[in-house]
Amino acid sequence: MKLLLFFLILMFGTVYAQNYTISGYISELKSGEKLIGATIFDMHSKKGTTANEYGFFSLTLPKDTVLLRVSFVGYQTEERKFFLSEHKSIVVELKDNELLEEVIIHADETEKIQEKSSM
Secondary structure: OHHHHHHHHHHHHHHHOOEEEEEEEEEEOOOOOEOOOOEEEEOOOOEEEEOOOOOEEEEEEEOEEEEEEEEOOOEOOEEEEEEEOOOEEEEEEEOEOOOOOOOOOOOOOOOOHHHOOOO
């Protein structure tokens, strides 16, 4: 009897556990260049993935509200919130992060330690 109940619960859970796939491309806004290795992360389920060498990603999540965070080093992070009730295809174009300016380092030439005769 317990075994039958276990299988009924297992079948009931499997039938009603609906998963859908979010897939798409991540690229740079200005040039359209694909961002290889961009991170896609759902804040609710704590699941994520990265974009492949074509900027493509695919993430399978349960039917629920999704808060996707898309990020890549040097670019502004983008968040998208929606209810996932079917397979969804999206295109995300990230803006470059123009907060950093060029850094120039100047140094005086010093004597190299290997050229010193003192111990």
